[in-house]
Amino acid sequence: MKIDDYKLLLKLNEIGTIRGAAKAILISQPAVTQRLKYIEEYFGEPIFIRTSKNLVLTPAGEMILDHANKIITEEKTIKNALAQSSGEVQGSLSIACSSLVSQRFLPSILGEYTNAFPKVTIDLVTGISEDIKREHKNYHVCIIRGEKLKETVSELLFEDPLYIFDTEPFPSNKLKERPLISFKSDDSMHELVDNWLYHHQQRIKPIKMLRVDQIETCKQFMEQGLGMAVLPKSVSETMMDEYPHIPLQLDGNPVTRDTWVCYQEGVRNLPQVDQFLSAVLNEKFL
Template sequence: MKIDDYELLLKLNDIGTIRGAAKAILISQPAVTQRLKYIEDYFGETIFIRTSKSLVLTPAGELILEHANKVIQEEKVIKNALAQSSGEVQGSLSIACSSLVSQRFLPAILGDYTNAYPKVAIDLVTGISEDIKREHKNYHVCIIRGERLKETVSELLFSDPLYMFDTEPFPTDKLKERPLISFKTDDSMHELVDNWLYHHQKQIKPIKMLHVDQIETCKQFMQQGLGMAVLPKSVSDSMMDDYPHIPLQLDGDPVTRDTWVSYQEGVRKLPQVDQFLSAILDKKFL
């Protein structure tokens, strides 16, 4: 059994379908099915029951998954210990990152990092900050938006001002009534917008809500004239010359979406983590 086989089992259990797991790890469905058959033959047990909707873990599968978790964690421990003892920048680096940061900023940072330290194996997970916070102990480094992560060392990367965009002007002498388009994000972002709207209800009134999945979809809907959208500067600065917009402010101060890098005390003793944190903390984002 290889580490990749154990990781496949965890991915299958996490996603719940062979098709979804194949898409996530970028190999074909038949290849995933074949590898799963090999693993089940190796243990002599059925690990998953295939149903029409999802994979269901068997009692034997639960024991095997528990073993898989232990094997992967022990592999990480020994790799990190070897990296720390040698002083060379190698081993594994696990990062959980907000989707926006991973799309907008992280590729360039990781490109430079992997060129400098090619022996480091990077495990990157992206998603909504609230989900990352719940699982933060599983990663060396977490990059999240919103409130700082408690019980960790958290350093501010940048504060991202929020703006409301529309294809129609924002009048100063009458109430603006338009649909409001929102994208899937964590609750702290919605709270910022709702609080700002509450304090500006005499100037702006959303007449209905349009909910979309991605921030890029939200931008495109706004650009097509379907309504207003609140967007952070980090993804909308190129639009400011082309679309009417206003900054979100309360009592003269900008409403911002803060981005933090968080990590456990002592993790910088690992050279690969320390070098990554140094690179990202030296980065000028906005």
């Protein structure tokens, strides 16, 4: 059994389908099926029951998955210990990153990092900050939006001002009534917008809400004239010359979506983590 086999089992259990796991790890569905068949033959027990909707762990599968978790954890531990003692930057680096940051900023950072330290194995998870916060202890580094993680070392990367956009002007002398398009985000983002709307209800009144899954979809809906959208500067700066917009402000201060890098005390003793954090903290984001 290889480490990749154990990782495959964990991915199959996480996603719940062979097709989904194959897509996530960028190999063909038949290859995943064949690999799972080999692993089950190796252990002599079925690991999953195949149903019409998803994969269900068998009792034997639960024991094997527990074993897989231990093997992968031990592998990471020994790699990190070797990296720390050798002085060479190697080992594993686990990162959980907000979807917006991972799309907009992380590729260039990781590109330079992997070129400089090719022996480092990177495990990257992206998603909503709220979900990352719940699982933050499973990662070396978390990059999140909104509130910082109080039980970690948290350093501010940048403040991201919010703007409300539309294809129609924002009149200063009458109430603007338009649909409001929002994208899937954590509660802190929605609270910022709701609070600003409450303090500006004499000027802007959403007549209905349109909710979409991603920020890019939200932008496209706004561009098609379907309504207003509140967007951070980091993804909307190129739109400012083309579409009417106003900054979100309260008491003369900009309403911002803060981005933090968070990590556990002592994790910078690992050279691969320290080098990545240095790269992130030296980046000019906006």
